Amino acid sequence: MVISNKPLRFIVATLVACLPLMSFANPEQDSVKVKTEVAHEVKTEEAHEGAHAEPTDVKSEIKEFINHHLLDSHSFTLNADKETGSHNGFSLPIILWDNGLQVFSSSKFHYGEETAEHNGNFYVLHHEKIYKTEADGALTEEHGHPTNVKPLDLSITKSVVGILFVAILMFFLFKGLAKSYTKNGGIASGAGRIFEPIVLYVRDEIAIPNIGEKNYKKYMSYLLTIFFFILFLNILGLTPLGFNITGNIAITASLALLTYLITTFSANKNYWAHIFWMPGVPTPMKFILAPIELLGTIIKPFSLMIRLYANILAGHVVLMSIIGLMFIFKSWIGSSLSFGLAFVLMILEILVAFLQAYIFTMLSALYFGAGNEEHHHEEAHH
Amino acid sequence: MQIPTIVGAGLIVIGAGLGIGRIGGSAMDAIARQPEASGKIQTAMLIAAALIEGIGFAALFAS
Numbered sequence: 051m052v053i054s055n056k057p058l059r060f061i062v063a064t065l066v067a068c069l070p071l072m073s074f075a076n077p078e079q080d081s082v083k084v085k086t087e088v089a090h091e092v093k094t095e096e097a098h099e100g101a102h103a104e105p106t107d108v109k110s111e112i113k114e115f116i117n118h119h120l121l122d123s124h125s126f127t128l129n130a131d132k133e134t135g136s137h138n139g140f141s142l143p144i145i146l147w148d149n150g151l152q153v154f155s156s157s158k159f160h161y162g163e164e165t166a167e168h169n170g171n172f173y174v175l176h177h178e179k180i181y182k183t184e185a186d187g188a189l190t191e192e193h194g195h196p197t198n199v200k201p202l203d204l205s206i207t208k209s210v211v212g213i214l215f216v217a218i219l220m221f222f223l224f225k226g227l228a229k230s231y232t233k234n235g236g237i238a239s240g241a242g243r244i245f246e247p248i249v250l251y252v253r254d255e256i257a258i259p260n261i262g263e264k265n266y267k268k269y270m271s272y273l274l275t276i277f278f279f280i281l282f283l284n285i286l287g288l289t290p291l292g293f294n295i296t297g298n299i300a301i302t303a304s305l306a307l308l309t310y311l312i313t314t315f316s317a318n319k320n321y322w323a324h325i326f327w328m329p330g331v332p333t334p335m336k337f338i339l340a341p342i343e344l345l346g347t348i349i350k351p352f353s354l355m356i357r358l359y360a361n362i363l364a365g366h367v368v369l370m371s372i373i374g375l376m377f378i379f380k381s382w383i384g385s386s387l388s389f390g391l392a393f394v395l396m397i398l399e400i401l402v403a404f405l406q407a408y409i410f411t412m413l414s415a416l417y418f419g420a421g422n423e424e425h426h427h428e429e430a431h432h
Numbered sequence: 433m434q435i436p437t438i439v440g441a442g443l444i445v446i447g448a449g450l451g452i453g454r455i456g457g458s459a460m461d462a463i464a465r466q467p468e469a470s471g472k473i474q475t476a477m478l479i480a481a482a483l484i485e486g487i488g489f490a491a492l493f494a495s
Contacts (some may be wrong), residue, residue, distance in 0.1 A: 259475075353490065357485060360492070360493065
């Protein structure tokens with residue numbers, strides 16, 4: 051069904067048509083009054099900083115919501131009503147290693163509001179971290195950080211659910227694509243038609259120019275996996291389900307660690323020669339450059355980690371802050387402006403999702419290529 | 433209380449912005465001169481921009 055043959059005009063018209071709806075979201079309050087109220091309460095909050103006061107004004111509520119979104123969660127909450135205390139979503143399994151395997155449902159925590167009891171042990175959820183407590187659920191705090199024992203947490207958290215979902219999706223998607231070649235006489239069918247050109251792009255534009263015709267094949271599986279993994283997780287982060295997986299430094303660190311390990315263990319002797327005893331450099335300089343080059347091998351995956359993490363994190367924070375501005379402005383014009391801005395930013399985030407997947411794969415391929423460089427004879431003579 | 437951090441973040445953004453801006457501008461010049469090489473230029477541009485961005489983000493997190 052064709053909704054409109056002028057897509058851009060249609061989108062803009064829909065956007066403009068939806069703008070008045072924004073005013074329904076606002077409670078009947080005078081905007082000027084609210085602004086002064088917010089400013090006043092921020093001042094008082096600054097005075098009481100560190101006292102862990104319950105956030106009451108809109109601004110700190112938005113801040114709390116963003117911080118909550120950026121953390122991994124032990125339950126899958128779609129939305130929550132603060133006043134009635136009701137949550138829509140489902141609980142996820144908690145798996146702890148605490149003198150043996152402890153498995154129970156996260157519904158025992160009641161979204162972090164209650165102490166969970168399992169096998170005679172008591173656990174409490176504090177900022178999405180599980181601490182072991184006594185029966186009363188009290189935490190002993192020091193410098194604002196709880197000092198209670200933290201059992202090893204192997205839970206199926208929200209991020210793990212997202213990763214498993216993407217893994218299963220990728221498995222069936224690309225298995226279907228591979229199968230359709232034999233079934234269809236060498237032509238992809240179905241959803242595979244969308245992904246076939248991307249797979250070819252990764253091979254022809256990323257792997258072959260950077261790694262070389264001779265060695266690229268053994269890296270292709272890793273490059274394709276990492277490309278689609280990051281791409282799907284980035285896109286999943288933009289859905290209203292509220293995943294923040296590639297904006298989690300642990301995930302990007304493990305991805306970068308994989309790249310580092312593959313580079314290190316598949317490198318040939320020229321790679322190590324270029325690090326420790328680079329040809330064509332005066333001998334005293336070699337002693338200065340070798341530590342720098344050695345450090346460079348660690349900095350490269352480190353920058354991969356930081357880049358992906360920071361890009362996705364910054365995107366989520368900016369997007370949620372601009373959506374949050376709607377509730378701070380509480381006026382027709384301001385809220386609709388931030389709605390339009392959030393709309394444009396969302397489109398930009400889709401671009402960033404593709405770009406970051408591309409950059410990560412590209413730089414990984416570049417590092418693999420550096421590890422597989424053949425010896426250049428002309429370099430030795432000059 | 434946080435003024436040095438904010439000033440530092442601003443300086444980082446100025447530096448990274450200038451760097452990426454120069455890369456983008458030069459890539460535009462290069463593509464205008466040789467439109468047939470635009471694919472290669474774009475790839476090199478993205479890599480260079482990503483490297484600057486990585487350093488910028490690392491500094492932002494340190495500040």
